[in-house]
Amino acid sequence: MEERKISRAVISRLPRYYRYLGELSEEGVERISSKELSERMKVTASQIRQDLNNFGGFGQQGYGYNVRYLYNEIAKILGIDRQHNVIIIGAGHLGQAIANYANFERRGFLIKAMFDVDPNLFGKTIRGARVYSLDNLEKFISENDIQIAALTIPKTRALEIAERLTKSGIKAIWNFAHTDLIVPYDVVVENVHLSESLMRLSYRVSNIDAPPFEGKYD
Amino acid sequence: MEERKISRAVISRLPRYYRYLGELSEEGVERISSKELSERMKVTASQIRQDLNNFGGFGQQGYGYNVRYLYNEIAKILGIDRQHNVIIIGAGHLGQAIANYANFERRGFLIKAMFDVDPNLFGKTIRGARVYSLDNLEKFISENDIQIAALTIPKTRALEIAERLTKSGIKAIWNFAHTDLIVPYDVVVENVHLSESLMRLSYRVSNIDAPPFEGKYD
DNA sequence: TAGATTGTTAATCGATTAACAATC
DNA sequence: TAGATTGTTAATCGATTAACAATC
Structure with a gap:
């Protein structure tokens, strides 16, 4: 192509x-x-x-x-002229923040469901996306043509869930867990490691750069 | 240095x-x-x-x-051997997700307060960080030696708030708003543009790469 | 001492910038 | 047509990898 x-x-x-x-x-x-x-x-x-x-x-x-x-x-x-079906694994604050972000839908990313281990969250709905038990993961993916999974769970369970996702045919993982996933070569992983971002910021605050140029700032 | x-x-x-x-x-x-x-x-x-x-x-x-x-x-x-005082602007899901993330504290990032425009949130406390009205922003920053602000508000208000932050002496902005901030040269901006990350993922799913090497995967 | 592995210089590779002929 | 600005080649710059002498 x-x-x-x-x-x-x-x-x-x-x-x-x-x-x-x-x-x-x-x-x-x-x-x-x-x-x-x-x-x-x-x-x-x-x-x-x-x-x-x-x-x-x-x-x-x-x-x-x-x-x-x-x-x-x-x-x-960028491939945002078409629709992508997305699920979110982890219905905590971060998962909910993503589910609530309306702009993603405007870009063609439709959040079809969320999954969690906490039974208190089951049945809750965020902008049309319902929270299910992780037990239903594989079934939901295959029945709903899901291509993308956002992973907002602790790193301890991330690898195990990533394996279940790829075995179910997921094509891409948007990974917020603080760990490197191991996936087959044809599965895309896009990492958002917030703690690493914060450390880069920390480095830069702690080692304040010289002004980038000599000219005037307005 | x-x-x-x-x-x-x-x-x-x-x-x-x-x-x-x-x-x-x-x-x-x-x-x-x-x-x-x-x-x-x-x-x-x-x-x-x-x-x-x-x-x-x-x-x-x-x-x-x-x-x-x-x-x-x-x-x-990285400068994470010392403590940094942090505030979060925007107490929505994303702001709350950040406030709830205990690991940041382990790295020396202490969340001192959150700020929002929504009066329903005022007084709410997340892991010891209380939500205040944005009216109190400047006062709080100067009285509590705040160096870092996480900005989790819509882009429409981001520039205006960024200006108030830098005028109050903030040294770094962790920017989650979908816009490029304009700040003095000695203020650090670390961007986390989630929608851009999602588009990169979209590109890669839509243009699936060839296998990175010819060897076997285990 | 002999083996292992660093620290560092040199070579290669890739990405950015500059320049300009092509062309609207 | 003349002026503007692209598309693209060439030059430069910076980052990565390779190689190896220094040394634990």
Whole structure:
């Protein structure tokens, strides 16, 4: 399908382009040059053009990029132009925070159910997603065409649940557990390790950087 | 203070080293070579040695690294050997999830208070952290020596709150709002953009990679 | 001492930036 | 057409990996 290997760095930047294009679109901006966009986003115009040209020529010489068109094309590249059925494993605060976030639905991520071990939560419903016992996990996945699972459980049980998920045919795990999962090569794991993020912040507060440039800040 | 500029990539990897060393320590492992660690972590031994040597020679030829010692040294580098006073802006599910996460306290991040606009939440207490009105923000920060603020509010209000935070002397913002903050150069912003993480996952599910190597998986 | 493994220099690889011909 | 700006090649920069002398 794809012509050549796209680097992880490029993919990481796509959602940010998407966000800025969405904002431009809401502002009513119809076209934008890589130079203007680069000034807004504080990246080089070269990088924007290089990144986009990994996926095709979306611009036009002398004109720039059509905001709405580019926005839609990036949505296609990211695969958020279609629907993904999602379940959340762990109905604690983090699981509930994810379930409550309406924007995910706007991007095509439909939360179909939540699973927990705590019987007090069974039957509770968050934005239409009901909490079930983990005993029903495999059955629900196969009967409801679930592709993505968000894992918001303690790391002690994460590996075991990840194995059950992949055996049930899950294609991707959004992993909030503080551990590295072991999965078959064709299953995607996207880690959100909050404690590692907080430690990076800690490093940076503790070793305050020099000013990035000599110019003036407004 | 620091001798030379440490790259962002190196800093990003430190918390993961820290996690693995903590696990090794719990397993009772006293020493480990860069080669053994590299096999566990699935990185090159060269990278481990290069990364660590940015901060000093923690190992010993012919022996390797003392697990407990290296663990403690990385804690110092990351600044998690001391205490940081934290407040959470936004007492919704995400804010509560963070407040409830006991591990942060173990790393020296003490959650001193939460702030919200919803009067129904005022007075509520989560693991000792009370929810206050945002009206009290500046006063609380200055009176309680707060260095770090976690921002778990909608993006519409994020910029305005970020400005109030930095004007009150906050040194770092852990930003969960889906927007890029504008802060003075000496204020650290660590972004956790969950929707961007989910889009990266979406890209990878939609463009399933080829197997990373030809060997066998166990 | 001999073997193991670091710390560090050198080589390679990949990503970013610059430059510019193509073209709208 | 002339001006603007892309798409793309070339140059630079930085990060990763390999190699090995130093040394425990």
